[in-house]
Amino acid sequence: MAEDREDTAGLLRGLAVLAGPLPEFDPGAAPEEPTALFTAWLAHAVAAGVVEPHAMTLSTVTPEGRPEARVLILKSVDAAGWRFAASTASGKGRDLAHSPHVALTFHWRELGRQVRVSGRAAAEDPARSAADFRARSASARELALLGRQSQVLADPADIDRELGPVRERLAADPGLVPTEWTSYLVAADAVEFWQGAADRRHTRLRYTREPGAGTWRRDCLWP
Numbered sequence: 001m002a003e004d005r006e007d008t009a010g011l012l013r014g015l016a017v018l019a020g021p022l023p024e025f026d027p028g029a030a031p032e033e034p035t036a037l038f039t040a041w042l043a044h045a046v047a048a049g050v051v052e053p054h055a056m057t058l059s060t061v062t063p064e065g066r067p068e069a070r071v072l073i074l075k076s077v078d079a080a081g082w083r084f085a086a087s088t089a090s091g092k093g094r095d096l097a098h099s100p101h102v103a104l105t106f107h108w109r110e111l112g113r114q115v116r117v118s119g120r121a122a123a124e125d126p127a128r129s130a131a132d133f134r135a136r137s138a139s140a141r142e143l144a145l146l147g148r149q150s151q152v153l154a155d156p157a158d159i160d161r162e163l164g165p166v167r168e169r170l171a172a173d174p175g176l177v178p179t180e181w182t183s184y185l186v187a188a189d190a191v192e193f194w195q196g197a198a199d200r201r202h203t204r205l206r207y208t209r210e211p212g213a214g215t216w217r218r219d220c221l222w223p
């Protein structure tokens with residue numbers, strides 16, 4: 001066992017990180033607000049073939065004050081902020097009902113880039129939540145209608161048993177939307193763009209929302 005752990009340490013030490021080639025990032029040319037830069041970096045990630053560039057880590061705070069993190073899909077981003085969708089009955093939904101404070105972390109490893117968003121998540125109006133739900137694939141809608149996400153599953157066959165009635169409900173009412181399904185908008189207080197470099201002289205730019213002014217302060221950070 002101890003030998004396995006030593007082997008693992010050696011294996012990890014031998015792995016490359018930020019091997020490149022990595023793109024340049026000039027913070028001096030960055031736009032005044034962060035969603036414009038995020039959109040440009042996202043487009044770059046898509047064009048560069050980054051796998052699942054819209055997968056992000058959503059961190060929340062539990063009612064006990066502990067951090068929880070899980071990977072989720074980004075639905076959209078515009079000047080108002082970043083959007084994702086979830087059930088209010090899920091673990092993340094319960095956390096958000098207790099505390100709106102969230103962090104979103106994107107890692108685009110092929111480009112050596114990370115974006116960290118911190119802010120507050122707010123539920124959007126039911127029409128937007130319904131539109132999000134109806135745009136999901138049939139199987140994603142079925143599973144969401146089943147609910148129970150993150151509850152203990154005693155027997156995998158229970159899923160098939162409960163899917164039957166859910167499919168019948170959806171067939172009878174194709175526009176059906178569970179009341180728990182919610183689109184959340186994250187309005188950021190701070191956003192950090194991190195461009196890794198092979199020599200570890202990473203380039204970091206943090207946007208911080210100026211209270212009341214609706215403008216953003218930009219600071220470069222030590223690597």
Ligand SMILES: Cc1cc2nc3c(=O)[nH]c(=O)nc-3n(C[C@H](O)[C@H](O)[C@H](O)COP(=O)(O)O)c2cc1C
Pocket residue numbers: 052055068070071072073085086090091092093149150
């Ligand atoms: C690549 C990837 C994408 C995922 N996308 C979603 C998603 O869009 N919605 C979702 O509820 N869970 C998604 N998950 C699963 C979540 O990480 C998590 O397990 C689930 O939402 C339950 O979390 P909760 O108990 O904290 O609510 C994804 C996981 C991965 C690895």
